[in-house]
Amino acid sequence: xxxxxxxxxxxxxxxxSPLLAIVLSQDLSLDDALRAVDVPLAGAMQRSIARRDFRGxxxxxxxxxxxxxxxxxxxLVGRGSAPLTRAVxxxxxxxxxxxxxxxxxxxxxxxxxxADADAIEGLALGAAAGSWAYPDLQTQPPEKDxxxxxxxxxxxxxxxxxxxxxxxxxxAVSAGQAIAKRLGMMPGNVCTxxxxxxxxxxxxxxxxxxxxVLGRAEMEQEQMGSFLCVAQGTPEEPRLVALEYRxxxxxxxxxVLIGKGLCFDTGGISIKPAPEMEWMKFDMSGAGGVMGAMxxxxxxxxxxxxxxxxxxxxxxxxxxxVKPGDVVRASNGKTxxxxxxxxxxxxxxxxxxxxxKRFHPAIAIDAATLTGAIVIGLGANAVGVFxxxxxxxxxxxxxxxxxxxxxxxxxxxxxYKEQIKSDVADLKNTGGRAAGSITAALFLxxxxxxxxxxxxxxxxTAYSQTDLGWIPKGPTxxxxxxxxxxxxxxxxx
Ligand code: BES
Ligand code: MN
Ligand code: ZN
Numbered sequence: 001x002x003x004x005x006x007x008x009x010x011x012x013x014x015x016x017s018p019l020l021a022i023v024l025s026q027d028l029s030l031d032d033a034l035r036a037v038d039v040p041l042a043g044a045m046q047r048s049i050a051r052r053d054f055r056g057x058x059x060x061x062x063x064x065x066x067x068x069x070x071x072x073x074x075x076l077v078g079r080g081s082a083p084l085t086r087a088v089x090x091x092x093x094x095x096x097x098x099x100x101x102x103x104x105x106x107x108x109x110x111x112x113x114x115a116d117a118d119a120i121e122g123l124a125l126g127a128a129a130g131s132w133a134y135p136d137l138q139t140q141p142p143e144k145d146x147x148x149x150x151x152x153x154x155x156x157x158x159x160x161x162x163x164x165x166x167x168x169x170x171x172a173v174s175a176g177q178a179i180a181k182r183l184g185m186m187p188g189n190v191c192t193x194x195x196x197x198x199x200x201x202x203x204x205x206x207x208x209x210x211x212x213v214l215g216r217a218e219m220e221q222e223q224m225g226s227f228l229c230v231a232q233g234t235p236e237e238p239r240l241v242a243l244e245y246r247x248x249x250x251x252x253x254x255x256v257l258i259g260k261g262l263c264f265d266t267g268g269i270s271i272k273p274a275p276e277m278e279w280m281k282f283d284m285s286g287a288g289g290v291m292g293a294m295x296x297x298x299x300x301x302x303x304x305x306x307x308x309x310x311x312x313x314x315x316x317x318x319x320x321x322v323k324p325g326d327v328v329r330a331s332n333g334k335t336x337x338x339x340x341x342x343x344x345x346x347x348x349x350x351x352x353x354x355x356x357k358r359f360h361p362a363i364a365i366d367a368a369t370l371t372g373a374i375v376i377g378l379g380a381n382a383v384g385v386f387x388x389x390x391x392x393x394x395x396x397x398x399x400x401x402x403x404x405x406x407x408x409x410x411x412x413x414x415x416y417k418e419q420i421k422s423d424v425a426d427l428k429n430t431g432g433r434a435a436g437s438i439t440a441a442l443f444l445x446x447x448x449x450x451x452x453x454x455x456x457x458x459x460x461t462a463y464s465q466t467d468l469g470w471i472p473k474g475p476t477x478x479x480x481x482x483x484x485x486x487x488x489x490x491x492x493x
Contacts, residue, residue, distance in 0.1 A: 003131060004152050005124050005174070007167040008109070009159040013037045013070060017154070018105040020071035021096035023089070023112040023123075026056040026081040031113050037074060040067025045074065056080070059095050059469055063103075071109070075099055079112075087404030089115065089122030090129065094470035097130025097150055104147025111156040117166030120157045122404075124170025125177070125481075127153040129471050132178060134185040169300065173403075173484050176296030177477030179203075183288035184463060184475030188264030188281045193239035193312035196261055196284075199291050200241040200310075207245065207298025214240040224351035226330035230344040231313040233268055233321030238313035240355065243294050245306045247491075253362035254305035255490060256451075257294075257483050258352050260345045260368035261287025261312030268315045268341030269323045282475065283345070285462035286367035287312055293483035300484075304491040307359045311348040315341070327425045330354065332447055335425035343430045345370045346443045353447040361451040363392055365486065366444070367458050367479045373436030375460040383407035383479065384457035386441035392452040396482065399489060403481030407456065410438055417442055456482070 012020060013036035022034060028049050030038070038045040044064050048054045054062040058080030066072045077099075079092040093110055100108040110123055131150035140146065155170075157163045179199065183191050197213055204211040215237050219228050224240075231238035239261075244254070262283035266272060272280065287310035294308040322328070326338045328347075331354045336347065345368050356364050374384040383400055385407035387393040393409055400407040419431030419439045427446055431439030441455045461478045464471065 002151060003128060003178070005127065005171050006152070006154040007164065008154045008156050010156060011036065012109070012111045012156055013039070015071060015109050015156070016069070017071050017107060017109040019073045019075060019100050019103065019108045021075045021077055021100070021108055021110040023077045023079050023092040023096070023110065024056045025079050025084070028056045034113060037071065040070050041074060045076065054078070058082070058091070061095060061099055063099070073103070073105065084119055085404070086118045086122035086125070086402065089119040090126035090404055091470045093123040093126025094130030097127045097153065098470070100150045101131055102147065106148035106150065107152040108150060109154045109156060115157055117162040120155060120163050121166040121170040123155045124167055125174050126470070127155065128174030128178065129477065132181055134182060169488070172296040172299035173481055175299060176292035176480045176484065179295050180285070180288040180292035180480050181475040181477050183291065184282050184285050186281070188314065191263050191281070191284060192236055193261070193263060193314070194237065196241050196287060196291065196310055196312045197239055200243055203291060203295050203298060204243055209294065209298065210244040212242040219351070222331050222351070222355070223329070224331045225328040226336055226347045227311055227351040229322040229326065229328040229338065230315055230347050233316040233318040234314045236314055240352070241310050241312070243308040245294060245297055247301060247303050248305040252305050253360050254307045255487050256307045256309065256356045256359055256361040256364040257290045258349065258356060258364060258366035259286035259288070259290035259310045260284070260349055260366070260370065261310045262345060262348070263312060263314045265315045265342070265344065266317060268344060269317050269321050270341040271317050272342060279463070279465070282463040283369050284312065285369050285458055285475065286479070289367050289458070289462070289479040289483060292477070292480035293487070296480065296484045297487055300488070302487055302491040304487060306487055309352055309356060311352045313348065315344045330447060332449065334427060334446060337422040337425040337428045339428050339430045343440070346440050347429060349444055350447040353444060353453070357449055357451065363452045363454070364448070365396060365454045365456065365483065367456040367483070369459040369462055370457045371437040371440050371459055374457040377437060378408055378460055380460050380464060381406070383461050383482070384437050385409045385454065386412055386438070386457070387454035388412055388445065389452045392454050395489070396454045396456070396486060399485035400482040403485040405461065405478045405482045407482070410441070412438065412442055412445060
C-alpha cells in the first residue's frame with residue numbers, strides 16, 4: 001500500500017480536500033487564514049470554541065461537516081499547552097491521521113498555523129505514523145464494507161527553504177520508520193535473517209550503497225564464535241549485513257550504526273516462559289532501526305559517511321543449541337562462559353562491535369532490545385543510554401530528544417564489572433538480576449576497541465504493548481529517528 005506525503009503552500013480555506021485537519025494549542029487562537037475556513041461552516045468552529053466544547057487539549061478532536069466547497073470535513077485537533085516541538089506536532093498529526101483512517105477519507109490536508117521547519121517535520125512524521133498499518137496477513141472486508149486507508153497527506157506550510165527541508169526530513173524519516181515498523185510487526189516465520197538481506201539489498205540498490213553479507217561459513221572464517229554460538233541452534237542461515245553509504249569525503253571516518261537482529265528469541269536452552277513469548281518477534285528492532293535509518297539517510301543524500309551493520313539469527317533450543325556452561329571465543333579472542341542462553345543479544349553484538357572496527361568509526365552507536373531490566377527500569381518512555389564517553393552520550397541524548405525518542409543515561413562503573421567475571425573464561429554472559437541492563441552494556445564494552453561508542457537499550461521503547469492513542473499497539477519506529485538525527489547533526493558540522 002503506497003503512502004504519499006506532499007507539501008503545499010496554499011491557503012487552508014482554498015483547499016479542496018475530503019478532510020482538513022487544523023492543529024490548535026490550548027490558546028485556541030485562529031489567525032485570518034483559519035477564520036476563513038470557518039466561513040463555509042457558518043462559524044461553527046468559532047462557536048464550538050466559544051462554548052468551550054473544543055478546548056485544544058492534547059489529543060482532543062472535534063469533527064465538522066464541511067460546506068459545499070473547500071474541505072468536505074474539518075477536524076480540529078488539540079495539541080495542549082506544551083511548547084511546540086517536533087514530537088508535539090507529530091502526535092497531533094498522528095491523531096488526525098488515525099481519525100481520517102476511521103472515517104475512511106483516503107486523503108487529508110493538515111495545517112498548524114506558524115509551524116516552523118521542526119513542526120512541519122513533525123506533522124509529516126505524525127501523519128505517516130498515524131496511517132501506518134500492516135494488513136498483509138489479514139483478509140480484508142469486501143470493498144463496500146471497507147473504509148479507505150489514508151494514503152495521501154498534504155502538509156500545509158510556509159514557502160521557505162527551511163520548511164521544505166523540514167518536510168523532506170519528515171518524509172525520509174517516516175519512510176525509514178515504515179521499514180523498521182514493518183520488520184518489527186512481521187512474525188518470526190515471515191521476517192527471517194534472509195529478510196534483512198533482501199531489505200538491505202533494496203536499500204543498497206536504491207541509494208547506491210555497498211553491501212556485504214556474511215553467512216555461517218564467512219562468520220566461521222572471521223572466528224565469530226560468540227555470534228555463531230547463538231545461531232548454532234537454528235537451521236536458518238545467520239546473516240551479518242553491512243551497508244556502506246558514502247556521502248562524505250573518501251577519507252572521512254564513518255558513523256557506524258549497529259543493530260541486534262534476533263528474528264525470534266525463545267531464550268534457547270534457557271527457554272523463556274510461554275506467556276507473551278510471541279512478543280519476542282520484536283527482538284530484531286535494533287536491526288530494523290538500522291535498516292530504516294539507512295533508507296532515510298539515503299533519501300536525504302546526507303554529505304557524510306555512514307555504515308549500517310546488523311546481525312541476524314533466531315535463538316532456538318535444539319539438540320545443537322549452545323548450553324549453559326559452554327565456553328565460546330569471540331572474534332577479538334575473548335572467551336565467554338555462557339551462563340544463560342537467553343542473554344544472546346550481547347553475544348551477537350560482541351562480534352558486530354569487533355567487526356565494526358574495520359570501518360574506523362568516528363563513532364559507533366548500537367541499538368538492541370537487550371534487557372528486560374530496562375523495561376522495568378525505564379518503561380516505555382525512555383531509551384536506556386550507555387557509554388564511557390560523556391560527549392558521545394550527550395550527543396546521542398540530544399539527538400533522541402530532538403527526534404522525540406528521549407533517552408536516559410545509566411552508569412558503566414567498573415564496580416559492576418565484578419558481576420560478569422567468570423571462573424573459567426574471560427567473561428560471563430550474564431551478571432545476575434541486579435543492574436541487568438548495566439552489566440549487559442559492560443559486557444558489550446569488552447568488545448569495543450579504539451572508537452567512541454554508545455549503546456541504546458530499546459527493549460522498552462521499540463514496541464508498544466498498548467495503543468498509545470497517537471500510534472496503535474505495535475512497533476514504534478524507535479530508534480530510526482535518533483539514528484538519523486545523530487547523522488544529520490554530524491552532517492551539519
Ligand atoms: N530480548 C531479550 C530482552 C527482553 C526481555 C526484551 C524481555 C523485552 C522483554 C534478551 O535477549 C533477553 O532475553 N535478556 C535477558 C537477559 C538475562 C538472561 C540476563 C533478560 O533481560 O531477561
Ligand atoms: Mn534473550
Ligand atoms: Zn533477545
